Amino acid sequence: MRTSPTGIVDSSFFRSLAIQGRVLHALMMRELITRYGRDNLGVLWLVGEPMIFTIGVATLWSAAGLAHGGTGIPIVAFAVTGYSSVLMWRNAVGQCSAGIEQNKPLLFHRSVLILDVFLTRIGLEIVGATSSFIFLSFLFIFIGWMPPPENLLLLLGGWFMLAWFGGSLALLLGGGTAFSHLVHRLWHPIAYLLFPLSGAAFMVEWLPRKLQSVVLLLPMVHGVEMLRNGYFGNVVKTHYDVGYMAECCLILTLCGLYVVREASLRVEF
Amino acid sequence: MLSVEHVSKVYETRRGRYKVFDDVSFTLHRGRNLGILGRNGAGKSTMIRLISGAERPTTGHIRRGMRVSWPLAFSGAFAGNLTGLDNLKFVCRIYGIDYKPLQPFVEEFTELGAFFREPVWHYSHGMMTRLAFALSMAVEFDCFLIDEAMVVGDVRFHDRCHYELFEKRKDRSFILVSHDPEAIKKYCENAVVLHEGRLYSFPDVDAAYGFYLETLKANPEEIEV
Numbered sequence: 274m275r276t277s278p279t280g281i282v283d284s285s286f287f288r289s290l291a292i293q294g295r296v297l298h299a300l301m302m303r304e305l306i307t308r309y310g311r312d313n314l315g316v317l318w319l320v321g322e323p324m325i326f327t328i329g330v331a332t333l334w335s336a337a338g339l340a341h342g343g344t345g346i347p348i349v350a351f352a353v354t355g356y357s358s359v360l361m362w363r364n365a366v367g368q369c370s371a372g373i374e375q376n377k378p379l380l381f382h383r384s385v386l387i388l389d390v391f392l393t394r395i396g397l398e399i400v401g402a403t404s405s406f407i408f409l410s411f412l413f414i415f416i417g418w419m420p421p422p423e424n425l426l427l428l429l430g431g432w433f434m435l436a437w438f439g440g441s442l443a444l445l446l447g448g449g450t451a452f453s454h455l456v457h458r459l460w461h462p463i464a465y466l467l468f469p470l471s472g473a474a475f476m477v478e479w480l481p482r483k484l485q486s487v488v489l490l491l492p493m494v495h496g497v498e499m500l501r502n503g504y505f506g507n508v509v510k511t512h513y514d515v516g517y518m519a520e521c522c523l524i525l526t527l528c529g530l531y532v533v534r535e536a537s538l539r540v541e542f
Numbered sequence: 543m544l545s546v547e548h549v550s551k552v553y554e555t556r557r558g559r560y561k562v563f564d565d566v567s568f569t570l571h572r573g574r575n576l577g578i579l580g581r582n583g584a585g586k587s588t589m590i591r592l593i594s595g596a597e598r599p600t601t602g603h604i605r606r607g608m609r610v611s612w613p614l615a616f617s618g619a620f621a622g623n624l625t626g627l628d629n630l631k632f633v634c635r636i637y638g639i640d641y642k643p644l645q646p647f648v649e650e651f652t653e654l655g656a657f658f659r660e661p662v663w664h665y666s667h668g669m670m671t672r673l674a675f676a677l678s679m680a681v682e683f684d685c686f687l688i689d690e691a692m693v694v695g696d697v698r699f700h701d702r703c704h705y706e707l708f709e710k711r712k713d714r715s716f717i718l719v720s721h722d723p724e725a726i727k728k729y730c731e732n733a734v735v736l737h738e739g740r741l742y743s744f745p746d747v748d749a750a751y752g753f754y755l756e757t758l759k760a761n762p763e764e765i766e767v
Binding site for chain 2: 291292295296298299302303306307310378379380381382383384385537538540541542
């Protein structure tokens with residue numbers, strides 16, 4: 274049972290949904306103004322930030338002439354799919370792990386819940402990463418730097434799985450910061466360590482057999498492989514198990530929701 | 543009706559668990575008001591945060607059968623990089639009301655002028671308090687939570703708050719917490735005293751006042767003026 278913003282206890286599901294919608298909208302507007310301001314390019318930075326990263330990485334990799342074992346995979350497309358998928362699981366977690374501290378004052382309004390703060394931030398990160406992925410793909414396809422995707426549905430499936438993984442991990446670690454600030458501190462080194470293992474900069478097929486099974490323990494590797502299978506088709510052999518990734522995400526989601534609920538009982542001013 | 547039922551609040555501190563208060567119960571009917579007296583550190587502000595719903599009680603329940611405000615004039619509930627107007631819009635979005643009809647009142651009351659469209663972090667403490675108070679008035683609550691220590695300003699601000707709250711909205715409920723018994727005597731029809739983790743009820747304000755003076759005498763050096 275939620276309390277309505279007016280303070281009257283109301284168990285009606287749809288009323289609660291309406292309230293949550295209002296709160297999410299208010300938080301979304303606030304977050305946009307706070308982060309991107311109202312001058313210069315404003316909201317465009319939602320796309321601009323990940324775009325600059327991706328272009329930078331693509332340029333560096335191209336310049337370094339990484340041929341990726343002569344597999345015939347276009348380097349730009351490889352960088353775009355790889356780095357965009359990193360943005361999907363990394364940024365939402367980063368944003369949520371700072372979410373409680375940065376939004377604490379707003380929690381004074383009874384109807385603003387920690388969950389709302391997290392959902393807003395996860396939503397914005399997913400929208401940002403997705404927009405930049407779409408924009409970059411169109412741009413590079415248009416100027417002929419990369420081919421169009423082979424299997425759009427499979428690509429969307431991989432993208433959805435990565436979004437789910439990022440969102441559920443963000444809930445868990447964001448909620449965890451209410452229990453210990455170590456979570457926020459440790460996330461940065463962990464994210465850096467995970468980056469080379471995440472599948473963004475390699476295909477599982479290129480690894481020695483023993484290493485493959487280790488790397489495939491990481492759920493996001495499955496998402497990236499699926500995404501690339503959708504993008505490149507059968508140019509390269511991919512290794513992924515959607516069922517395994519879904520199980521991981523489901524467990525993360527349930528643990529995350531539980532931790533967020535506990536966190537809301539612990540917040541102090 | 544607002545009812546606080548067997549509420550206790552425990553904080554984890556470095557030296558172990560610290561119980562602010564234990565098994566506190568009281569009710570407040572619509573249109574009535576209550577003063578909560580207590581010395582510094584008696585848990586008055588904690589009580590206000592619990593009633594407002596910003597924090598949860600460790601045990602017990604708080605039932606809100608009317609629209610209860612957030613702690614009045616609490617300027618901490620602002621986003622610093624938003625302007626005064628943005629903060630008005632934010633609060634209105636949360637409470638599902640249209641900000642436009644309220645904007646003239648808020649601009650007039652806060653006397654912010656051009657600063658109304660500047661980020662809140664450029665505000666002085668007084669400007670912040672005025673904005674916070676005006677936003678609390680913008681939403682039509684049934685019960686206002688007033689922490690007297692937060693509503694500080696010059697005489698003019700004080701008088702205008704007094705008018706908005708105790709004259710224009712005298713049909714509403716309020717809970718006023720203070721360590722100043724004169725304020726409670728002036729505004730409240732009944733009072734309770736928070737002392738050493740317990741809540742003491744009395745038939746009238748004078749009895750509460752008498753008891754409060756006794757609690758002060760226990761440690762005379764802590765008497766506040």
